[in-house]
Amino acid sequence: MPGAAEIIARLPFWAGAPAVGAVFITAALLVIAEDRRVLVFALAAQYLFVGLLYTHVLAPQIAGIKITAGLVVWLIVFFSAQQAGWRPAAERLGRAGVWVIGARARFRVFSVILAALIGWKLAAPGTLPFPVASEYVAFAALQLACQGLLLLGLTDRPLKTGLGILTFLSGFGLLYSGVEPALMVVGMLAVVDVAIAFAISYLAVVQAGTSGIAEVAKR
C-alpha cells in the first residue's frame, strides 16, 4: 500500500489530464443521470478531482480547505438524498427503468456534448480575460461552468438544481482562485458552497416530505 509521501509524489500526475477527464465525466453524469446514487457518487468524484486541480492555483494547504469543504458538501448532499429517497422520480412513478435510454436522456447527452464544445472553445487561449495558470485548470473550469449552467437550465428539482449551482460555482471558483488566491476569499467561497448545500438539502427534503415521495421512494 503506498504511503503518504508516495501519494503526494503522484499528485501532480493525477492533478493533470486524469483530473480534467474525471471532472468532465462527472459533470456530464450530473447532467444526464437521474438516479441519486449516481449523482451522489459523481459529486464526490467531482469534488475530489476539483480539489486536485486547485493545487495548480493554490498552495496545497489552501487546496486542502477546498477538498475539506467539498467533503462537507458531499456529506450534506448524501444525507439529504438519503432522506428524500434514492430512486429517481421516473422509476417511482413506474415509468421507464434506469437502464432504458429515453428521449430525455438522449436529449441530455446531446446537450452535454454541445455544452462541452462551447466550454472547449472558450478555453482557447485569449478567448476569456483570465490569466491561465494551467491549461488543465482553464479547460476543467470552463467545462464545469458550462455543464453547471446546462444543468440549471434542464431541471427544476431542488437536488439537481443545487448540483447545477455547485458545479457552476466549482468552475468559477477554479478560475477565480487563479486571480484572487486570498485566504479569506477562498474560505468564503467554501462557506458559500456549504451554505448552498444546506439550502438545497433543506428544499429537497421539504419538497419530498410534503409530496409523500420519500416514503414511496424508500420502499
Place this chain on the structure above:
Amino acid sequence: MSLPLLIMGLPLAMAGLTYNLRRWLWAQVVLAVGTVLALIVLVQLAPVDQMVVFAGRDVLLRASWELLGRSFTFAASDRALLTFVFSAALLFFLAAGAARAPALFLPVGLGLLPLLQATVFVQPFVYAALFLELIAAVAAFMLADREYARTGGALRYLVFVSLGVPFILLAGWQLEVHQVSPDDALPLLRATWMLGVGFLIVLAVAPFHSWVVMVARDAPPLAAAFVLAVVQAVVAFFLMDTLAQFDWLRTNAQFFLALRLGGMAMAAVGAAFAFSQRSLGGLMGYSALIDWGATLVALGLGTPDGAAVAAMAITVRVLALVVWGVGAGVLMGALGDDYENLRGRAREYPFATAAVLAGGLSLAALPLMAGFPGRWTLLNMLSSAHVGFAIGLLVAAASAWLGYARVLHILFERPESEDEQGYYAGPAEEPVIIGFAVLGVLLLLWVGLAPQLLSPLARRMVESLVQLLA
C-alpha cells in the same frame, strides 16, 4: 472590542436562541424585537474608536474588524443605512408575531441580519457579492416550509444570485488589474460591463426577474415580503455604494442609461402581467417588479434628487410590504393564494383584506398611498427629458391598479347563497391582526399625505452619493 463584530455577532447568537424557542412564538418575537432594538441603539449611539466606561470597565469599540486579511469597517455614514435595515427588520418581526409567520422566519431573519451588515462593512466592498450569495442560501430556509412547500421561488432566487455574483467578483479583480496599470482602459471597460451585468442580474432586471414572482407566489407572504423589501434594498444600496466609490462609474452615462432601461424593462414586464394575475402572490410580485423598476429609473437619472427618490421608494416599499405581508399571511394561510378561493371572503377577513389592498396599492403607487409621493416626484423629473419613460411608468402603475381592482371585486363579491348566510358573517381575525392592519393602513395613508416624515431619513441613507452626484 470591535463594533462590527459586536453588531454582527449579537443577532447571530440570538438567531440560535430564537431557533430553540420556535415552539413559543411570543418568546421568539420578544427576543427578536429586543435584539433589533438593541442593534438600533448600538448603531445610533455607540462611540466608535473611543474609550467608554461600561459596567465599571473601560471598553474600546473599534470601528474595524480584521479577518484573514480583509476588514469589516463601520463608517459613520453607515449609521442611517443600518438603522433603516434594523427598523425594517423590527417591523417584519413585529408583523411575524401578528401574522403567525412560519417557525423559521424569526431565526432565519435574525441570521440574515449579520450577512446584510457584512455587505455594508466588508472591504474591499466588492466582496459584498459573496455575502449576497450567502444571503440567498440562508433565505431559502424561510422561503419554503411544510405549509408553503413549493420550492421553485427559493431555488430560482438562489440560481440567479449565483449567476450574478461571479460578475461582480470578477469586476473587482479587473479593478485591481486597472490599479496596477492605470493607463490601460480595457480593464476598466471590462469592470464596467461586469458590474453592470452582475447588478442587473441580482437586482432582478428583466429577463432575470422570474424569481421575484415565483418567490411572491410560492413563499410564505411575510418571508417573500422580507426578501423583496429588505434584502433587495441592501442590494440596491450596494449598487449606490459602488456608484459613490468610483468616479469613472459615476461619470459613465451608459451605465446610468442601462439602469434606466433595465428599470423600464422591469416596469414593462410588470405592466404586461400584473393586471391579469390570478393569485395574490403573483400580483404582489409583478407590482414589486414595477416598483423596483421605477426605483432603478430614478437612480438611473444620475441626479441627486433621483438618488433621493430611489431611497424614498425603497423605504416606503418596506412599509407597504409589511402591511401586505400581514394581510396576505392571514388570507393565504386560511384560504390559499388562488382568486377562486378568495371569492367573497372579505366579509370574513375584512381587516386582512384592508391590509392586502392598502399594502398592494401603496406598492402600486396609488394616489394618497405611501408609495405615491415618490412616484409622483419621479414622474415630474422624467416629464422634462424622458416623457416616454414617464408614460411607461404610468401605464405600468395603471396595470397594477387594475390588478388590485380585480382583487377588490373578487374579495367583495356577494356569494350566490347570500340569503342563507347573510352578507356579513363577522370577522374571523384575531385582535392582534386587526390592530396591526388598522395601524398599518393608517400609517400608509399618513405617509402618503405627509411624505416629508420619511424623505429626510431616506435621503440621509444616500447622503454621500447625493453629494457626489451634485
